[in-house]
Structures are given as C-alpha cells and as structure tokens.
Amino acid sequence: MEKHLKPILALNGTITVPGDKSISHRAVMFGSIADGQTTINGFLTGEDCLSTISCFKKLGVHIQQDGEKVTVEGKGLAGLNPSSEDLYVGNSGTTIRLMLGILANTPFTSTLTGDDSIAKRPMNRVTQPLMQMGALIDGNDSGNKVPLQIQGGRTKGIQYTSPIASAQVKSAIILAGLEGEGITSVKEPVKSRDHTERMLEAFGVKVENDGLTVSVEGGQKLTGTHIEVPGDISSAAFFIVAGAIVPNSEITLKKVGLNPTRTGILDVLEAMGADVSYENVNHDASEPYGDLLIKTSSLKGTTIKGDLIPRLIDEIPIIALAATQAEGQTIIQDAHELRVKETDRIKTVVNELKKMGADIEATEDGMIINGKTPLHGASVQSYGDHRIGMMLSIASCIAEGETTLTNSEAIAVSYPTFFEQLKTLAN
Ligand SMILES: O=C(O)C1=C[C@@H](OP(=O)(O)O)[C@@H](O)[C@H](O)C1
Numbered sequence: 001m002e003k004h005l006k007p008i009l010a011l012n013g014t015i016t017v018p019g020d021k022s023i024s025h026r027a028v029m030f031g032s033i034a035d036g037q038t039t040i041n042g043f044l045t046g047e048d049c050l051s052t053i054s055c056f057k058k059l060g061v062h063i064q065q066d067g068e069k070v071t072v073e074g075k076g077l078a079g080l081n082p083s084s085e086d087l088y089v090g091n092s093g094t095t096i097r098l099m100l101g102i103l104a105n106t107p108f109t110s111t112l113t114g115d116d117s118i119a120k121r122p123m124n125r126v127t128q129p130l131m132q133m134g135a136l137i138d139g140n141d142s143g144n145k146v147p148l149q150i151q152g153g154r155t156k157g158i159q160y161t162s163p164i165a166s167a168q169v170k171s172a173i174i175l176a177g178l179e180g181e182g183i184t185s186v187k188e189p190v191k192s193r194d195h196t197e198r199m200l201e202a203f204g205v206k207v208e209n210d211g212l213t214v215s216v217e218g219g220q221k222l223t224g225t226h227i228e229v230p231g232d233i234s235s236a237a238f239f240i241v242a243g244a245i246v247p248n249s250e251i252t253l254k255k256v257g258l259n260p261t262r263t264g265i266l267d268v269l270e271a272m273g274a275d276v277s278y279e280n281v282n283h284d285a286s287e288p289y290g291d292l293l294i295k296t297s298s299l300k301g302t303t304i305k306g307d308l309i310p311r312l313i314d315e316i317p318i319i320a321l322a323a324t325q326a327e328g329q330t331i332i333q334d335a336h337e338l339r340v341k342e343t344d345r346i347k348t349v350v351n352e353l354k355k356m357g358a359d360i361e362a363t364e365d366g367m368i369i370n371g372k373t374p375l376h377g378a379s380v381q382s383y384g385d386h387r388i389g390m391m392l393s394i395a396s397c398i399a400e401g402e403t404t405l406t407n408s409e410a411i412a413v414s415y416p417t418f419f420e421q422l423k424t425l426a427n
C-alpha cells in the first residue's frame with residue numbers, strides 16, 4: 001500500500017496507545033502453558049501478537065479473542081498437542097524465539113516458519129543453547145534459519161552466558177528451563193527487558209534475579225491469572241518524538257508502560273532537552289505505567305551507547321529522526337543488533353532519511369547524525385519494517401512537501417491504529 005503524507009502544522013490532544021507487544025505475546029504464551037484460565041486486558045491486536053494466538057491455537061489451546069480482551073484456557077505444558085500444520089509466526093521474532101523455548105519440552109515435533117524477513121533472521125542464538133539443553137532442532141543453515149523443526153523432550157538445566165543482551169534469548173532459555181531438570185540460569189552482558197521475569201512471578205513461578213543473571217528451578221508450574229497490559233512505550237515513542245519536533249504541539253499519551261528496562265528513550269530525550277513530564281504514575285503495578293505529556297522542544301545532540309542500548313533498541317529509528325532535528329551531533333554506537341531486526345535498521349534508517357535531506361551516516365554498529373537539518377518530502381519505503389514505516393510517517397509531518405511511503409501496511413505488525421491516532425492528534 002502507498003500512502004501520500006502531507007506536512008502537519010501542530011499535534012494536539014490525548015491518545016491511549018495500544019497495548020505492549022512484548023507483554024501481549026508473553027500473556028498468551030504463559031497463559032497457554034499455565035494450569036487454568038488466564039484473562040488479558042489491553043492485548044495488542046497487532047499482527048505479531050495475532051500470530052502468537054494463531055500458533056497456540058494450532059497447538060490445541062482454546063483462546064478467545066475479542067478485541068483487546070483475551071481469554072486463554074491453559075491446561076499446562078502437557079496440554080499442548082502436536083499441530084498438523086506448520087506453526088507460522090509471520091513477521092514476529094518474539095513469537096518464534098520464545099515458542100522454541102516452550103517447544104523444547106513438548107514430546108512431539110513442530111515445524112516453525114515465517115515471512116521473508118523472519119527467513120533472514122538468525123535463530124542459532126536460541127537453537128544452540130536449546131540443543132545444549134537437550135532439544136533436537138534442525139533447519140536451514142544448520143538450525144539457524146526457518147523452517148525449523150523442533151522435537152522436544154525433557155531438557156536439562158544449563159548455566160548459560162549469553163554473548164548478546166537479548167530478552168528473546170533469555171526468555172527462550174528460561175522457558176525451556178522451567179519445564180526441565182535442575183536449575184537454569186542466563187547471564188547477559190547488559191540487562192535486557194525483564195517482562196518474562198515479572199510475568200512469570202505473576203503466574204506463581206519463583207524467579208531469582210541476581211544482577212545480570214536470571215535463574216529458575218525446573219519443575220515449577222504456572223497458574224492462570226489476570227494480566228493487564230499497559231500501553232507500548234515503543235509505539236508511544238513515535239508520538240513522543242512527534243510531539244517534540246512538530247511545531248506548536250502539546251500532547252498527552254495515557255497509560256504508557258514505564259518498565260525501567262524499556263524507558264531508555266525517555267532518558268535520551270531528557271538529555272536532548274525535550275519537554276516531557278509525567279502524571280498518574282503507578283510504580284507499584286507488576287508493570288509500571290503512567291501518562292506522558294510532551295510539548296514542542298528545542299533539541300540538542302547526544303551520545304547513545306553501552307547499557308542504554310537494550311533499553312531503547314526498538315526506538316533507535318525514531319530517535320535517529322529526533323537527532324536530525326537536534327542542534328549538533330548525535331552518535332549512536334554499540335547497536336549492532338539493529339542489523340538483525342525486521343530489516344537491517346542501520347541501513348534502512350540511513351537510506352530513507354538521506355532521501356529526505358538528513359545528514360546521517362551509518363557506522364558498523366550505529367550511526368552519526370548532524371543537525372539540525374530541514375527535511376523535504378521524498379519517495380520512501382518501509383522495506384516491510386513497521387518501525388521504519390512509522391518513523392518515516394512522523395518524518396513526513398515536518399518535511400516540506402509531500403512524502404510517498406510504500407509498504408505502509410507493515411505498520412499493522414505492531415500499531416494497527418497508527419494513522420487513525422496520528423489523525424486524531426493532527427486535527
Ligand atoms: O523479548 C521481546 O519481547 C523483544 C526483545 C527485543 O529483541 P531481542 O531479544 O532480539 O533484543 C526487541 O527488539 C523485540 O522487539 C521484542
């Protein structure tokens with residue numbers, strides 16, 4: 001689909017961004033392997049999370065979805081049945097990697113496939129440790145690429161030191177360890193998002209957290225519960241930046257998830273001088289949340305690296321756009337992981353923003369952006385990557401002239417109501 005996007009003079013008003021994608025996936029997955037019913041409110045109806053529902057339905061779990069309300073009838077891990085069809089994960093890295101962890105203990109074979117983007121993404125980061133734990137996995141490129149076949153059994157715990165900070169890797173191993181024998185621990189070089197740890201506790205599982213190491217003892221059962229999903233800060237990020245860079249703007253984003261392992265973008269925008277304030281913050285919820293108020297701001301360049309990177313990894317495309325509107329230089333480094341997301345996000349961000357007039361260069365593990373630069377309309381594309389599509393749509397708001405965005409349909413992967421909400425704020 002092609003969208004013709006015009007500049008916007010101001011953004012004003014209040015929206016509630018849709019539910020958090022990471023939390024929505026986990027609520028369905030953990031509910032599916034728990035004993036008893038799980039109810040979910042605020043579920044994200046984006047394509048990625050619908051892929052998770054579809055896969056667990058194929059494994060025989062009764063799941064009823066009515067918009068943002070979902071009911072999962074869990075019968076424990078032993079309640080999963082072999083699927084007669086391949087488990088198709090669409091565009092979702094989280095679905096395939098976390099499911100591999102769960103399927104490592106099912107006594108049957110499953111085949112997992114996905115779209116063209118998933119076909120390029122590395123899976124050995126999870127298949128290797130899961131094979132060490134005892135799962136039998138085969139697939140393209142020695143089990144690195146889909147289609148993957150996994151034959152589960154009873155896994156043995158491992159003490160795994162992950163070379164990368166990845167919540168998908170950590171979660172897959174912890175999920176496999178939960179049903180396995182003995183203790184399983186994962187040590188990360190830098191802490192990644194901790195939704196799995198928090199939610200497992202809500203399902204009655206004991207999780208040990210010791211700095212960069214997370215451990216569980218095998219043989220623990222999950223008990224169905226209620227999960228309230230806060231708004232996705234990774235979706236809010238597009239409007240946080242839009243509010244800061246579109247002139248004459250003042251917007252409120254309600255009930256945005258504020259888990260500290262996800263709020264790197266707020267720290268960066270503060271360092272850049274953005275006018276962001278908070279209201280109605282609930283720090284006590286299992287997943288903290290609050291309202292964000294953003295006003296048009298004068299931004300300055302900054303450096304983003306090290307421990308901050310996993311706390312804002314999915315927000316780097318939109319932070320790069322903010323940096324084009326900041327005075328001075330912004331340097332992003334240690335973000336090599338961007339090269340293995342839905343697209344190579346270093347390449348796609350730099351290519352497309354250059355077409356709109358940005359002064360931006362790729363480095364091996366990040367980018368260097370010089371601002372402030374006026375942007376102009378251009379013919380750009382998402383390359384099928386939802387976050388690139390949304391970043392370019394926000395860029396079009398401040399560009400002179402019309403922007404044509406191709407493959408805009410990719411945005412429905414994480415934010416099906418994105419254009420509607422943009423329109424609400426633009427009126
Ligand atoms: O666990 C999760 O829900 C996610 C973890 C991150 O990926 P990595 O684990 O590959 O860093 C993130 O980029 C992705 O959007 C969602």
Ligand SMILES: C=C(OP(=O)(O)O)C(=O)O
Nearest residue numbers: 091092093094314341342
């Ligand atoms: C990287 C992302 O998701 P996933 O890895 O689940 O495809 C994302 O949503 O930006």
